[in-house]
Amino acid sequence: MSELRKDPITNRWVIISQERSARPSELRTGESRHLENSFCPFCEGHEDKTTPEILALRAGGGNPNSPGWQVRVIPNKFPVLESAHDLKRYGIGLYDAMSGTGAHEVVIEHPQHVLNMADFEPDRIQEILKVIKGRLIDLYKDNRFRFVMVFKNYGVSAGASIAHAHSQIIALPIVPWNIKVELEAARTHFLRKERCLFCDVIKQEFMTRERMVAENSDYVSFTPFASRFPFEVTIAPKKHACRFSDMSDESFGHLAFILKDVLTRLKVTLNDPAYNIILHTAPNIVGRPGMADYWTSIELDYHWHLQIMPRLTKVAGFEWGTGFYINPTPPEEASEFLRDYENYIVL
Amino acid sequence: MSELRKDPITNRWVIISQERSARPSELRTGESRHLENSFCPFCEGHEDKTTPEILALRAGGGNPNSPGWQVRVIPNKFPVLESAHDLKRYGIGLYDAMSGTGAHEVVIEHPQHVLNMADFEPDRIQEILKVIKGRLIDLYKDNRFRFVMVFKNYGVSAGASIAHAHSQIIALPIVPWNIKVELEAARTHFLRKERCLFCDVIKQEFMTRERMVAENSDYVSFTPFASRFPFEVTIAPKKHACRFSDMSDESFGHLAFILKDVLTRLKVTLNDPAYNIILHTAPNIVGRPGMADYWTSIELDYHWHLQIMPRLTKVAGFEWGTGFYINPTPPEEASEFLRDYENYIVL
Numbered sequence: 001m002s003e004l005r006k007d008p009i010t011n012r013w014v015i016i017s018q019e020r021s022a023r024p025s026e027l028r029t030g031e032s033r034h035l036e037n038s039f040c041p042f043c044e045g046h047e048d049k050t051t052p053e054i055l056a057l058r059a060g061g062g063n064p065n066s067p068g069w070q071v072r073v074i075p076n077k078f079p080v081l082e083s084a085h086d087l088k089r090y091g092i093g094l095y096d097a098m099s100g101t102g103a104h105e106v107v108i109e110h111p112q113h114v115l116n117m118a119d120f121e122p123d124r125i126q127e128i129l130k131v132i133k134g135r136l137i138d139l140y141k142d143n144r145f146r147f148v149m150v151f152k153n154y155g156v157s158a159g160a161s162i163a164h165a166h167s168q169i170i171a172l173p174i175v176p177w178n179i180k181v182e183l184e185a186a187r188t189h190f191l192r193k194e195r196c197l198f199c200d201v202i203k204q205e206f207m208t209r210e211r212m213v214a215e216n217s218d219y220v221s222f223t224p225f226a227s228r229f230p231f232e233v234t235i236a237p238k239k240h241a242c243r244f245s246d247m248s249d250e251s252f253g254h255l256a257f258i259l260k261d262v263l264t265r266l267k268v269t270l271n272d273p274a275y276n277i278i279l280h281t282a283p284n285i286v287g288r289p290g291m292a293d294y295w296t297s298i299e300l301d302y303h304w305h306l307q308i309m310p311r312l313t314k315v316a317g318f319e320w321g322t323g324f325y326i327n328p329t330p331p332e333e334a335s336e337f338l339r340d341y342e343n344y345i346v347l
Numbered sequence: 348m349s350e351l352r353k354d355p356i357t358n359r360w361v362i363i364s365q366e367r368s369a370r371p372s373e374l375r376t377g378e379s380r381h382l383e384n385s386f387c388p389f390c391e392g393h394e395d396k397t398t399p400e401i402l403a404l405r406a407g408g409g410n411p412n413s414p415g416w417q418v419r420v421i422p423n424k425f426p427v428l429e430s431a432h433d434l435k436r437y438g439i440g441l442y443d444a445m446s447g448t449g450a451h452e453v454v455i456e457h458p459q460h461v462l463n464m465a466d467f468e469p470d471r472i473q474e475i476l477k478v479i480k481g482r483l484i485d486l487y488k489d490n491r492f493r494f495v496m497v498f499k500n501y502g503v504s505a506g507a508s509i510a511h512a513h514s515q516i517i518a519l520p521i522v523p524w525n526i527k528v529e530l531e532a533a534r535t536h537f538l539r540k541e542r543c544l545f546c547d548v549i550k551q552e553f554m555t556r557e558r559m560v561a562e563n564s565d566y567v568s569f570t571p572f573a574s575r576f577p578f579e580v581t582i583a584p585k586k587h588a589c590r591f592s593d594m595s596d597e598s599f600g601h602l603a604f605i606l607k608d609v610l611t612r613l614k615v616t617l618n619d620p621a622y623n624i625i626l627h628t629a630p631n632i633v634g635r636p637g638m639a640d641y642w643t644s645i646e647l648d649y650h651w652h653l654q655i656m657p658r659l660t661k662v663a664g665f666e667w668g669t670g671f672y673i674n675p676t677p678p679e680e681a682s683e684f685l686r687d688y689e690n691y692i693v694l
Contacts, residue, residue: 001432002447004520012524015447017427080349080364080673093551095572100349100362149669159663168665173351176669177359204440225442276663315662316506316623318515322496322523326427 007226008201010181014226015326024269024337027230027312027329033156033274034115034163042164044069044111051075054105055134057127070124071131072108073169079104080170087144087173101144103171107131110165116154116272117165118263125256126249128167132279133252135169136245140284145171147179147283150244155274157311167277175283182280183302187294190301196240198303201225211335214261218254221262223331223338229309230329231270231338233262236305244281244304259306265341266310273310280305354573355548357528361573362673371616371684374577374659374676380503380621381462381510389511391416391458398422401452402481404474417471418478419455420516426451427517434491434520448491450518454478457512463501463619464512465610472603473596475514479626480599482516483592487631492518494526494630497591502621504658514624522630529627530649534641537648543587545650548572558682561608565601568609570678570685576656577676578617578685580609583652591628591651606653612688613657620657627652 002017041049047065054073062068081102088099109117109128117125132150139148152167153160175183189197205211205222213221213233221235235258241247247255266273281304285295319325349364388396394412401420409415428449435446456464456475464472479497486495499514500507522530536544552558552569560568560580568582582605588594594602613620628651632642666672 001429002427004445004447006443008441008443013521015427017447080362082348085348092572093554094355094547095551096353096355098351100351100364149665151663151665153663157661159661159665170665172669174360176671178670181670200441204442207440225439314504314506316498316500318496318498318506318517322519323525323528324523 005226007224009185009197010178011185012181012226012228013324014228015324016227016330017326017328018330024231027270027273035156035161036163040113040162040164042108042162042166043113047072050108051077055131057131067111069111071128072111073131073135074106074108076104076106076168081172083142083144083171098173101173103139103142103145103169105135105169107135107167107169108164109167113163114165115163116263116267117152118260118267120165120260122253122256122260125260126252129252129255130249132167132169133245133247136281139169139171140245142171143284144173145284147172147175148281149176150279150281152275152277154276155311158274158276160274179280179283183283183298186301186303187297190297196301196303198236198305199240202236202238210332213265213335213338214258216254216258218251219258221258223335225331227327227329227331227334228325230312230327231266231273231310231334232331233266233308233338234305235259235262235308236303240303242282242299242302242304244279262308262338265338266308268341269337270310270312273312275308275310278307278309280307352573354571356532356544357525358532359528359573359575360671361575362671363574363677364673364675365677371578374617374620382503382508383510387460387509387511389455389509389513390460394419397455398424402478404478414458416458418475419458420478420482421453421455423451423453423515428519430489430491430518445520448520450486450489450492450516452482452516454482454514454516455511456514460510461512462510463610463614464499465607465614467512467607469600469603469607472607473599476599476602477596479514479516480592480594483628486516486518487592489518490631491520492631494519494522495628496523497626497628499622499624501623502658505621505623507621526627526630530630530645533648533650534644537644543648543650545583545652546587549583549585557679560612560682560685561605563601563605565598566605568605570682572678574674574676574678574681575672577659577674578613578620578657578681579678580613580655580685581652582606582609582655583650587650589629589646589649589651591626609655609685612685613655615688616684617657617659620659622655622657625654625656627654 002015004013006013044067051074053065056069056072058069060068081100081104083103085099085101087101136148139145149170186197211223220238221233224234282298282302349362351360353360391414398421400412403416403419405416407415428447428451430450432446432448434448437444483495486492496517533544558569567585568580571581629645629649
């Protein structure tokens with residue numbers, strides 16, 4: 001029998017369909033596909049084929065837009081939003097609109113043509129996290145930007161159009177819907193209990209351990225109670241923190257380890273699936289008139305986290321229509337498979 | 348330059364990316380694919396290969412589960428929710444859950460192996476609409492069901508797993524997220540203005556005519572101001588009505604014509620794309636303690652409508668993360684292509 005479950009953070013219901021229960025072998029629809037061209041603009045030596053870099057990590061020194069980098073950030077060649085435009089808000093009859101003001105950057109994560117972050121050394125992942133932190137701090141100085149979304153599309157079915165490992169950063173003049181919903185739920189919970197909702201969720205996950213994947217000194221990974229997708233995994237800091245960009249380099253060392261760990265478990269268990277990673281962090285709290293209290297309370301009630309979503313199932317009319325999801329794999333089963341992932345290594 | 352637009356009904360922002368502006372020729376990624384097996388259980392003569400029918404339209408008479416039908420409704424063989432289970436609500440620590448109580452039915456829309464509703468006679472579409480109305484009325488008698496979702500997946504990329512033309516009906520013990528958001532926006536608007544939000548939107552669309560596709564005496568079709576997807580089309584009754592199941596047979600005649608019209612325009616302009624159709628109608632207003640006022644106000648403030656969404660673009664990390672969408676085709680351009688669709692007929 002299936003079960004309806006409500007996510008405590010988004011208040012969104014999902015149907016966990018035990019009848020259709022899908023084990024990894026049924027979900028392994030084959031390895032993730034990649035769009036490969038004969039020429040990759042993201043590979044070292046091809047710096048003149050991309051937009052000029054915003055910054056690059058060059059441990060050995062060297063000139064901008066030349067080889068010798070470890071991580072490189074460039075403006076997206078086809079930006080969905082642009083910072084050169086002044087931010088304008090306007091009405092069109094009863095409709096609301098704004099100029100397409102923002103920023104759209106690409107983080108090239110490896111000089112070589114490596115595709116999956118699961119195959120990176122933890123040190124490299126730590127460097128990438130530090131670079132992303134730097135970009136967040138820099139973009140949040142521009143108070144036209146209310147939120148900066150960092151995400152990764154790996155594989156064609158996750159939406160990647162270039163195979164070479166990279167993430168994207170989009171600075172937005174609004175707080176996006178999904179984040180707003182989380183902020184409001186966190187707020188309501190805090191006003192009632194004076195506790196962080198996410199901290200409470202993490203505590204319950206430690207209590208039952210039914211959905212745990214792994215943990216280290218600073219971070220925990222688990223499959224959420226109301227997972228929308230099979231093998232969805234959340235990574236969160238154990239200690240309350242609202243902003244990714246407040247984390248120390250040392251903390252990023254631990255995050256790099258758990259991120260590689262989760263991606264490796266998914267790769268082995270599900271035969272290298274396509275996936276998305278999404279960073280949920282606090283919005284920009286400066287420069288918004290009359291909302292100082294609201295924004296500063298976020299320090300207490302919001303808790304940053306990463307969502308990792310393998311792309312294994314199709315989203316169809318029901319999901320588009322209702323905004324809620326049918327998940328054929330109970331998260332308790334998914335976490336069990338991920339905990340035992342060594343069994344899936346084919347030697 | 349791109350533009351951010353807010354949907355007045357869901358309050359969701361979209362990015363209309365004019366730089367990436369995609370014309371039909373770029374979106375025509377080839378005809379919709381279909382999963383075809385050598386044996387189709389939905390074809391006339393194969394009635395014993397499906398679950399026993401709930402009802403069937405048999406103009407010429409005949410026995411249940413035998414040939415001679417025009418439209419046939421059966422329980423889904425793999426239901427995501429089942430009506431045999433008592434509805435139970437329970438908490439698990441801080442989490443909320445419910446039993447998987449509901450109903451899941453399939454409407455087989457044609458005795459022959461025809462795939463696309465665009466190719467149906469309007470009379471047949473009218474009959475299908477009448478059958479769906481009957482199922483809605485029947486399911487809403489069960490006050491465990493708060494909402495009944497009617498939807499169609501056409502083509503593999505829209506989520507169809509059987510090619511033969513059919514729709515699905517899912518009765519839910521909750522009002523789904525997307526509908527709740529619409530109801531709340533409609534309520535807020537009505538409390539402030541004592542007017543229906545959807546009626547105001549339709550009036551503005553008639554005023555500017557920028558996004559109109561077609562109209563007849565009872566219905567209008569247009570591309571929404573904040574379309575999430577290229578060539579998304581809304582069909583709504585011109586006269587205020589909160590419930591699809593309140594419409595007369597005569598009205599369904601007009602709806603059948605405009606539905607066939609829109610599907611034909613999409614088929615011709617976009618080379619037979621995959622698509623979803625979603626019915627947004629009022630929730631069940633009986634049997635909910637202490638909410639009588641809220642539920643009855645829906646008669647005044649909600650307005651049923653159909654959403655038709657061709658599946659042309661991929662949804663990636665950004666959309667999953669933010670809950671908002673990048674649409675490469677401004678709805679003003681999409682409606683222009685759809686209005687001029689005769690130009691696309693290749694003779």
